[in-house]
Amino acid sequence: MTSTQPSDQTPDTSAQPDASAQHADAATQHPSAADLSAEAAAPRVGVHEMTRAQALSATRERRLWDSRAESWDVAGSSGLSRVVEAVVQACAASDSPVALDLGCGSGQVTLPLAPDCSHVIAVDVSAPSLERLDAKARERGIENIQTVASPIEALELPAGSIDLVVTNYALHHLRDADKELVLSSCMAWLRPGGRLVIGDMMFGRGASAEDRAIIASKVRAFVSRGPAGWWRLAKNAVRFSLRMREKPMTAERWEAMVRAAGYADVSVTRILSEACVLTASKPLAG
Numbered sequence: 001m002t003s004t005q006p007s008d009q010t011p012d013t014s015a016q017p018d019a020s021a022q023h024a025d026a027a028t029q030h031p032s033a034a035d036l037s038a039e040a041a042a043p044r045v046g047v048h049e050m051t052r053a054q055a056l057s058a059t060r061e062r063r064l065w066d067s068r069a070e071s072w073d074v075a076g077s078s079g080l081s082r083v084v085e086a087v088v089q090a091c092a093a094s095d096s097p098v099a100l101d102l103g104c105g106s107g108q109v110t111l112p113l114a115p116d117c118s119h120v121i122a123v124d125v126s127a128p129s130l131e132r133l134d135a136k137a138r139e140r141g142i143e144n145i146q147t148v149a150s151p152i153e154a155l156e157l158p159a160g161s162i163d164l165v166v167t168n169y170a171l172h173h174l175r176d177a178d179k180e181l182v183l184s185s186c187m188a189w190l191r192p193g194g195r196l197v198i199g200d201m202m203f204g205r206g207a208s209a210e211d212r213a214i215i216a217s218k219v220r221a222f223v224s225r226g227p228a229g230w231w232r233l234a235k236n237a238v239r240f241s242l243r244m245r246e247k248p249m250t251a252e253r254w255e256a257m258v259r260a261a262g263y264a265d266v267s268v269t270r271i272l273s274e275a276c277v278l279t280a281s282k283p284l285a286g
Helices: 019-023 052-074 076-092 110-116 127-140 176-189 209-223 227-242 251-260
Strands: 002-006 098-102 119-124 145-149 162-168 190-201 264-270 275-281
Touching (some): 076 162
16 A cells, blocks of 8 residues: 655645645655555656645645544544445446545545555545555555545646546535636546546535525534534534535536536436535547
8 A cells, every 4th residue: 555645844834824835735655665566557646736725725624634533533424424335336336447536534435445446546635534544444455545645626647547536525625616626637637438426515505495404404403412513503604604614515506517527427316415426427539
């Protein structure tokens, strides 16, 4: 297995949030001798410079998920088991020798995906989450996962080098403009016929009856938890209304954005009240 970690020379973006923040999550390759044969056909992973807004957003996300790596792995992700199952099932329909998992966390999708692939590139902004993924892979004897510590927005891969791009509950943390950029990048990275699978919360801020029903169900869930839930509800209401942390879009907007990026065979399936799985493919050449 290969791990890609941030360079020790990376400046602290909290102290220098301007130009240096753009390099906050640069990644350096550290292949191990045991993995050379597995990496022979693996695409080379790089990073590019981010805008200041992207770098500041990535820094906030890294701090958040570094602090939550253990709690999310143990308890937080359990509520998404149905979505994870649906995402993995959607990926199983792909012929995917080389797969890319964006925002992989501690491996909820990466680990069940790996046995069906020759190589999986698992990307996350949180190094502690990737350490947990590496440990789980070692325990299970899985050796075809390459972990990469990098913001999704900064990732670079060769064109036509990936068979499957999957992401689960990660893209709603990106700004809408960056969602579009990621879709465009994935289109370039995918081989003709390659597939895209997105699992995520997909609802708006209350403009439709469906949105209002989803929001009401989330409010009831928080209220039922007592004072701790009330406090979380208050914090999340401010963040959601101002799109400070979570920036979900409706399923209709996701579908339109994916089609506009040039994908074909676009399909959206609702799994939970707030969550959908979107699948699409890169058109075959010609």
